[in-house]
Amino acid sequence: MDWRAVKFDWNKARAFLVTAEEGSLSAAARALGMAQPTLGRQVDGLEQELGIVLFERVGRGLTLTPSGLQLLEHVRDMGEAAGRMSLTAAGQSQALEGSISISASETYASVLLPPIVTKLRQIQPGIQVEIVVANHASDLRRREADIAVRNFRPTEPDLIAKKIGEAHAALYATPDYIARLGNPTRPADLARGQFVSLDRSGLMIKGLNTLGLGLTEANFPLLTESYIVMWELVRQGAAIGVLDAFIGDSDPLVARVLPDLPTLPFPIWLVAHRELTTNPRIRMVYDYLADALRRP
Known part of the structure; x- marks a missing residue:
């Protein structure tokens, strides 16, 4: 291979890849943790080095040019190779000190993880922890996190997972809201x-209707993808919400709706990339989280 023919900077290629996937310079800058002007200069620099235009500006967004589309798949391959290299290197590190990232939903990240991470840092002050808040499944193969707390078992062969318990979701509302409903005694x-x-x-409606509630879309006038926003609406008396009973039962502002109603079970899995299990730091935190989050 003639290495002299490769005349572009990988950092600039990475800037192009992330910008193409995120759809804008501002989103790409947030994803990379860098200033937008710096990212813009890297993309401009790559265009100058390659002698082609990669993006066209459409309003406030960016659209790939035909040349940009042709190069994108090659740069994606480079990004995946870089990710594999990073995973392998991380797996070979023997240092206990260093950084680690843990992905979890808003509810778990804000309620369950803080006391666990606090104790972890007391035991191992040399470990720096980043909590990645994501209600979607973080891509561990692309290093969006080192460890993830999930409610489903992964299917990817290069991920390892441990079921650490079974959680139970229940219905909650404020006592005033329950009274306004006439203190219901039956699911109907x-x-x-x-x-x-x-x-x-519609999965939420289907799940609740397995309990005999007979709900329709008209029963759901409020919609949010944020668990924190959902829970605050419940605490303000706006409506009924569904939450892990381990968390909901500890909130003094709410009560279970129909306490005898069966709960909705769902699993808790701890997931990591297989390459990272050879890293003592990640192995230690993985095992620590498994014990701290374990449910009977």
């Missing part, structure tokens, strides 16, 4: 209630 009584929805797919 909740058909006149209002709920906060967390998704547009």
Whole structure:
């Protein structure tokens, strides 16, 4: 291979890749943790080095040119190779000190992880922890996080997972809201209630109706993808919400709606990339989290 023919900087190629995937310079800058003008200069520099135009500006966004589209797949391959190299190197590191990132949903990240991470830092002050808040599944193969707390088992062969327990979701509302519903005693009584929805797919309605509630879309006048926003709406008395009973039962502002109603079970999995299990730091934190988050 003639290495002299490769005349572009990988950092600039990475700037191009992330900008193409994120759709704008501002989003790409946030993803890379760098200033937008710096990122823009890297993209401009790559265009100058290659002698082609990669993006066209459309309003406030960016659209790939035909040349940019042709190069994108090659740069994606480079990005995946860089990610594999980073994973392998991280797996070979024997140092206990260093940084680690843990991905979890808003609820777990804000309620369950802070006391656990506080104790972890007391035991191992040389470990720096980043908590990645993501209600979607972080891509561990692309190093969006080192460890993830999930409610489903991964199917990717290069990920390892440990089921650390079973959680149970219950219905909650303020005592005043429950009283306004006439203190319901049967599942069918909740058909006149209002709920906060967390998704547009209808899965939440289907899940609740397995309990005999008989709900329709009309029962869900509120929609948010944020668990924190959902829970605050419930705490303000706006509607009924669904949350992990371990968290919901500890909130003094709310109460279970129909306490005898069966809960909705869902698993808790701890996930990491297989390459990282050879890293003592990640192995230690993985095992620590498994013990701290374990449910009976």
